[in-house]
Amino acid sequence: MGVVTEDAQNQALQTLKDRLATISDLRAAGAVLGWDRQTYMPPGGLNLRAEQLATLERLAHEMLVSPETGRLLEAAGEQPPGSEDAAVLRLVRRDYGRATKMPARLVAELSRASSLAHAAWEAARAASDWHLFAPHLERVLELRRETVGHLGYEDHPYDALLDLYEPRAKTAKLRAMFEELRTAIVPMIREISALPDEYRSRPLYGSYAEAGQETFGREVITAFGYDWGRGRQDRAVHPFCIDFGGPGDVRITTRFDPGWLSPALFATFHEAGHAIYDQNVDPSYARTPLFGGVSMGVHESQSRLWENLVGRSRAFWSFYYPALQKTFPEALGAVSAEAFYRAINEVRPAEIRVEADELTYNLHILLRFELELELIEGDLSVSELPAAWNARMEGYLGVTPENDAKGVLQDVHWAAGLFGYFPTYTIGNVLAAQLYEAAVLARPEIPGEIGRGEFGALRGWLRENVHRHGSRYDPDELVERATGRPPDTAPYLSYLKAKFGELYGL
Amino acid sequence: MGVVTEDAQNQALQTLKDRLATISDLRAAGAVLGWDRQTYMPPGGLNLRAEQLATLERLAHEMLVSPETGRLLEAAGEQPPGSEDAAVLRLVRRDYGRATKMPARLVAELSRASSLAHAAWEAARAASDWHLFAPHLERVLELRRETVGHLGYEDHPYDALLDLYEPRAKTAKLRAMFEELRTAIVPMIREISALPDEYRSRPLYGSYAEAGQETFGREVITAFGYDWGRGRQDRAVHPFCIDFGGPGDVRITTRFDPGWLSPALFATFHEAGHAIYDQNVDPSYARTPLFGGVSMGVHESQSRLWENLVGRSRAFWSFYYPALQKTFPEALGAVSAEAFYRAINEVRPAEIRVEADELTYNLHILLRFELELELIEGDLSVSELPAAWNARMEGYLGVTPENDAKGVLQDVHWAAGLFGYFPTYTIGNVLAAQLYEAAVLARPEIPGEIGRGEFGALRGWLRENVHRHGSRYDPDELVERATGRPPDTAPYLSYLKAKFGELYGL
Structure with missing residues (x-):
């Protein structure tokens, strides 16, 4: 009888896996259509594409939430603890639970409200007019608070949203993490801001022909280990990395500014970091819930690692700077390696998050985290948001945004209802x-290898300890397995203190 | 009571249309994934993409053949004769009937056998070894004959296959059409072949830089009316035109040979002809069975019209030749307009269909049509095919293929089971x-407009009389509405006789 039960369990598990593979294919098809929309689709395709994407999403959703999925999940029982199958069931139960808790009406209203809010946000930002956006944000926020009610939470309502992007993350822990960062970083920024303004980043502006930027960037990420046989790089308005349900095809995009080196260069490193993660997940995880990054934070750790810890390091540029100089003799011929290194690491408190340096970046996130908490808790109203934004910008960075377009309206996330997402950048x-x-x-x-333009040891360690596991472990478990301890701000703070202490003589 | 019935009918029709829109979206998603596979997908994406395409196709097929579709088709009753709704029901009943007549096992076996046959065909053609392909072709043929048994037919088994590509086409009518063509064309070719060999097409070989070819081709098809806001042109190994379920996004591809002008130039005109058709279908037909060309033959009429009747005409080149000469001074500087016109219209019996001139092309098709009929009737075995091919090449064109790779193995169609498809080229x-x-x-x-590089009157007439109707009418009905009579070889034969009679002094 035990055998019969086990057989029935395994058969249910297999049927469930086939179903999940179909769902993965539908989502992957949506991803291909999304990639195309952002790279090559002619404008006339917009309406048709919206219908196609909505259909794919609806079918995948219906397949996930159908009672048949619930029946299979039940019939699949418990698989051996720690096994891949147990991980699959854990992830699907989480997603199925979430999806079935959300009323179809709420899902549809969120989709509709955020479409409208996105359009309103674009108009509001263009006109720097908060009032064009405020009523839409209110609606999206209301629906997100309703979402919290359906998803439920143990400690804090914000946890329900956090969990969508960073499984098992907790508001309380994040508060502590940000407090540690704030305490260490704010004084450093104050000290740096008090120094005479050298405008170190000036060399990054100049004559940077697109072709040279592209060739140089490709050369670097090839050395990082980005596999062109399983990926490609195209142009898009916003750089992104996208996968199609398996490690065989993971693409990145970038954009070039012929007068400014930084955006394409560091976005290329950044997106390649994401892509190398996805390209190195265990190939047998393709078309299963185990494929892909375990959380937004862990995924972002990979992009930031290659962008910042490698791509803004002295060791890296000691090797690559001569090649860069040769590529752009006009802009960099007279700029020393040291001056260049200082330029790409200039700390300059400013209003725009996506242009922020490594040190101030986290305060931009802290500000959003705090505002989101207050909005979700109901302590802050949407109408008070611009003033609260500006006050906090002044408090943390000593900067007042020139206008709302460069302040509270700068990010796309809230229009999309992505409350709980920003903290993953700092994670x-x-x-x-x-x-x-x-x-x-x-x-x-x-470090020695990096100084010789070699990255095999680093990539190998990351593949072995992070990449190949895909979503098999929860984020904290993955980090603990890889580093021997849970997530911890100490290494990051030592890194920042060493790097910027040396740079600015703090 | 009549009102209630009508309400129920209309509701069923609406539900059916929603279902059809979903099916259209799934197929369109498959088309986007197929386009990507042929243009930009990295090689590593192949396996994953095959799974995704199979899933999309399976879901679309399941949705079409489900009993729910049958129930809705019944409940939708009869709509007003001649109405768009009546046309929708006619098309869906046809497709539903076909799909439900085919056993799932046969569909799966066909898919599997043609995948294997395609791989075998590639190997066989590369090695020019018929025996590598023959057993696979036998299997595909067997399954196609089984298909005929399931689909049924009134007059001739081949009709069942023809109908898949050219609705309501009949073998008997095609025999008569080909007989009229053969009787007129074979003697013309004999007469031309007896003339001294001038190798008129020599000027088409030379230094034709890719960038110049691309710019010139784009300029011409822009003038034809190809709308770049609703399309794009990319590179692919085989030129094709593809739509995604509506007129808003219809793309073409081409390939360039820097030593030979013809392939890219005429393929660009050809694919643009297909695309202009799809771009001008009534926009309200998007995501319905009424979108897209009514048949392969009518679709091909649009590509051939722009490629040959316009793009190989004296009037067209009287306007465009100076620009072409200017683009390629090295290759064409010393070539007169008349010599160029004669080069692009050289009649030269040869073994390869896709490189054939306007006159010999139809005999390549006739040969395939006759062989397919005999294979389906059972009068010819696969093992006899190479000899039968060569005998007929000799009979119609006075040419013996150098080997099977350039003979019976040259086309991809049979490996895919596309019996009944070739005749649509001549249609x-x-x-x-x-x-x-x-x-x-x-x-x-x-004609005067064409001589001035203007195409508005022609395009306008085609849009009004052909394009906008999509699949609303059967092919013969569409042709009769547009031209006042059923399909007829007379205009084509007059055209060929006038053009090649003048060119070769027949």
């Missing part, structure tokens, strides 16, 4: 340093 | 001439 920064520290501890040759 | 040629004749009769300014 990424923290984990990048923790993982890098562990990698160097295990493979002390890493 | 396209015939209809192109008939439609063009009618267009000029209605708008006598057309």
Whole structure:
């Protein structure tokens, strides 16, 4: 009888896996259509594409929430603890639970409200007119608070949203993490801001022909280990990395500014970091819930690691700067390696998050985290948001945004209802340093290799300890397995203090 | 009670249309994934993409053949004769009938056998070894004959296959059409072949830089009316045109040979002809069975019309030749307009269909049509095919293929089970001439406009009489509405006799 039960369990599990593979294919098809929309689709395709994407999403959703999925999940029972099958069931139960808790009406209203809010946000930002956006944000926020009610939470309502992007993350822990960062970083920024303004980043503006930027960027990420046989790079308005349900095809995009080196260069490193993660997940996880990054924060740790810990390091540029100079003799011929290194690491408190340096970046996130908490808790109203934004910008960075377009309206996230998403950027920064520290501890040759333009030891350690596992472990478990301890701000703060202390003589 | 019935009918029709829109979206998603596979997908994406395409196709098929579709088709009753709704029901009943007649096992076996046959065909063609392909072709043929048994037919088994590509086409009518063509064309080719060999097409080989070819081709098809806001042109190994379920996004591809002008130039005109058709279907037909061309033959008439009747005409080149000469001074500087016109219209019996001139092309098709009939009737075995091929090549064109790779193995169609498809190429040629004749009769300014590089009158007539109707009418009905009579070889034969009679002094 035990055998019969086990057979029935395994058959249910297999049927469930086939169903999940179909869902993965539908989502992957949506991803291909999304990639195309952002790279090559002619404008006339917009309406048709919206219908196609909505259909694919609806079918995948219907397949996930159908009672048949619930029946299979029940019939699949418990699989051996720690096994891949147990991980599959854990992830699907989580997603199925979430999806079935959400009323179809709410899902549809969120989709509709955020479409409208996105359009309103674009108009509001263009006109720097908060009032065009405010009523839409109110509606999206209301629906997100309703979402919290359906998803439920143990400690804090914000946890329900956080969990969508960073499984098992907790508001209380994040508060502590941000407090540690704030305490250390704010004084450093104050000290740096008090120094005479050298405008170190000036060399990054000049004559940077697109072709040279593209060739140089490709050369670097090829050395990082981005596999062109399983990926490609195209142009898009916003750089992104996208996968199609398996490691065989993971693409990145970038955009070029012929008068400014930084955006394409560091976005290319950044997106390649995401892509190398996805390209190195265990191939047998393709078309299963185990494929892809375990959380937004862990994914971001990989992009930040290659962008910042490698791509803004002295060791890296000691090798690559001569090649860059040769590529752009006009802009960089008279700029020393040291001046260039200082330029790409200039700390300059300013209003725009996506242009922020490594040090101030986290305060931009802290500000959003705090405002989101207050909005979700109901302590702050949407109408009070611009003033609260500006006050906090002044408090943390000593900067007042020129206008709302460059302040509270700068990010797309809230229009899309992505409350709980911003903290994952800082989680990424923290984990990048923790993982890098562990990698160097295990493979002390890493810094030397980077100085020779080699990245095999680092990539190998990351593949072995992070990438190949996909979503098999929860984020904290993955970090603990890889580094021997739970997520911890100490390595990141040491990194920031060492790097910027040296740069600014703090 | 009548009202209640009508309400129920309309509700069923609406539900059916929603279902059809979903099916259209799934197929369109498959088309986007297919386009990507042929243009930009990295090689590593192949396996994953095959799974995704199979899933999309399976879901669309399941949705079409489900009992729910049958129930809705019944409940939708009869809609007003001649109405768009009646046309929708007619098309869906046809597709539903076909799909439900085919056992799932046969569909799966066909898919599997043709995948294997395709791989075997590639190997066989590369090695010019018929025996590598023959057993696979036998299997595909067997399954196609089984298909005929399930689909059924009135007059001839081949009709069941023809109908898949050319609705309501009949073997008997095609026999008569080909007989009229053969009787007129074979003697012309004999006469031309007896003339001294001038190798007129020599000027088409030379230094033709890719960038120049691309710019010139784009300029021409822009003038034809290809709308870049609703399309794009990319590179692919085989040129094709593809739509995504509506007129808003219809793309073409081409390939360039820097030493030979013809392939890219005429393929660009050809694919643009297909695309202009799809771009001008009534926009309200998007995501319905009424979108897209009514048949392969009518679709081909549009590509051939722009490629041949316009793109290989004296009037067209009287305007465009100076620009082409300017683009390629090295290759064409010393070539007169007349010599160029003669080069692009050289009649030269040869073994390869896709490189054939307008006159010999139809005999390549006739040969395939006759062989397919005999294979389906059982009068010819697969093992006899190479000899039968070569004998007929000799009989019709006076040419013996150098080897099987350049003979019976040259086309991909049979490996895919596409018996009944080849005749649509010649139907396209015939209809192109008939439609063009009618267009000029209605708008006598057309030839003059073409001589000035203007195509508005021609395009306008085609849009009004052919394009906008999509699949609303059966092919013969569409042709009769547009030209006042059923499909007829006379205009095509007059065109060929006038053009090649003048060129070769026949």
